[in-house]
Amino acid sequence: MATMRAARLNTTDRSFGVTDVPRPVPGRGQVLVRVRAAGVCLSDIHLIDGSLSPLHLEGDTVTLGHEVAGVVEELGPEVFDVGAGDRVALQAGEYDRRGRLLTRGVDYDGGWAEYALAAEETLVPIPDDLPFEQAAIIPDAVSTPWAAVTATGDVRPAEAVCVWGVGGLGAHAVQLLRMVGAAPIIAADPDEQARDRALDYGADVALDSTAPDFLTRVGQLTHGRGLDAAFDFAGVPVVREQAIQVLGEHGRLVLVGLTAKPLEVEDGTRFSYLRQQILGHYGSEPEHVTQLVDLVRAGRLEFSRSISGTFTLEEAPEAVEQLEKRIGSPVRLVLLP
Structure with missing residues (x-):
């Protein structure tokens, strides 16, 4: 044999x-x-x-x-x-x-x-x-973020987006968001190497998501309107908490990173009033x-x-x-x- x-x-x-x-x-x-x-x-x-x-x-x-x-x-x-x-x-x-x-x-x-x-x-x-x-x-490494961006997230040109976690999938998400015309593209990662990579892959700005002024900076970059689409590639509860806080009207939070931890929406009334969405994504x-x-x-x-x-x-x-x-x-x- x-x-x-x-x-x-x-x-x-x-x-x-x-x-x-x-x-x-x-x-x-x-x-x-x-x-x-x-x-x-x-x-x-x-x-x-x-x-x-x-x-x-x-x-x-x-x-x-x-x-x-x-x-x-x-x-x-x-x-x-x-x-x-x-x-x-x-x-x-x-x-x-x-x-x-x-x-x-x-x-x-x-x-x-x-x-x-x-x-x-x-x-x-x-x-x-x-x-x-x-x-x-x-x-997977490219097709998963491609599907997250174009299908689940349904990102359109000139929409403001943020990618949390610029690793194997998140880096490609940045590259693909650039190709479909999202703007601005914000990358969020506590790792300096990952932030540098995000800029190389096409992010307009790369921020340290642990910085005290992080949420303020996202608000400034979106001119106070908030994000049209937020992508969690980290699978970390604090990322999801941050993303919900900076979603704009009709904003979509796309969950790509996997975690068994619970997801909470602190202000359900605001979430409903702004007609926001949380979307699971896999593969x-x-x-x-x-x-x-x-x-x-x-x-x-x-x-x-x-x-x-x-x-x-x-x-x-x-x-x-x-x-x-x-x-x-x-x-x-x-x-x-």
């Missing part, structure tokens, strides 16, 4: 390491992809530390990695629209027969491996000149990944500065540690199996 190397997590005892496993064989409607790049996300860290658990995993062990790009290696039966050698990114999930949304690298084996299985409909063709490490991060739809690849193909977007470091598959534990400790304030670390 052919084997391959894979970075596996036991969700019962949270043991994690790179090991030999059987190389998968594509079934009906599936392809085997030779993984060329796989992103390392905070969700992977949360799986390893136990703060996030799979809902639909069969068994207790899974190959991590939901941000994946590579080359089609082998076709299963009844695969019609792709061929061996095609360059592809993989959607971060798919629906099963019962209509449940399954996440790659969470509910079934992902791309922290030499090879990954993928249903044909989850393949997204990528241009020949798009590096695999950049293609890999489009599903993206397949069309958002396709849209982003089309925008890259058209020269509107590029993500070279988003790759903060690359690691071999055997170095996956080191990549996890670097992201967990935020060494160097990375946007995205990428495994190159």
Whole structure:
């Protein structure tokens, strides 16, 4: 039996390491992809530390990695629209027969491996000149903020916005808000490196969200009207409290960062009078990944500065540690199996 190397997590005892496993064989409607790049996300860290658990995993062990790009290696039966050698990114999930949304690298084996299985409909063709490490991060690191900005947040040109948390997703949110014409774009983060990055990605102003005059500065920058849209990419209760205080009339608070903490609206009367909204957001739809690849193909977007470091598959534990400790304030670390 052919084997391959894979970075596996036991969700019962949270043991994690790179090991030999059987190389998968594509079934009906599936392809085997030779993984060329796989992103390392905070969700992977949360799986390893136990703060996030799979809902639909069969068994207790899974190959991590939901941000994946590579080359089609082998076709299963009844695969019609792709061929061996095609360059592809993989959607971060798919629906099963019962209509449940399954996440790659969470509910079934992902791309922290030499090879990954993928249903044909989850393949997204990528241009020949798009590096695999950049293609890999489009599903999730870019598509999640893209969906948050364009679908859930429905941001329009000249709307005042603020992004709290300029990490792997928030940095791309700033970049994408710039592209859709939001103004002003305010970035909020206590980390100086993150604020500098926000300016590089297109923020008009980057503020320390812990500064005593932070809320006053947001009010000044929006000429007293408040924010049209606020994006919480941090998943921290104090961020949500701040955002609600500076929302304007018809303002939307979009919750992208995940937290189990309760959410409170201190002045419910004001919230209702101004007809404000709090909107939950999770992930993206397949069309958002396709849209982003089309925008890259058209020269509107590029993500070279988003790759903060690359690691071999055997170095996956080191990549996890670097992201967990935020060494160097990375946007995205990428495994190159």
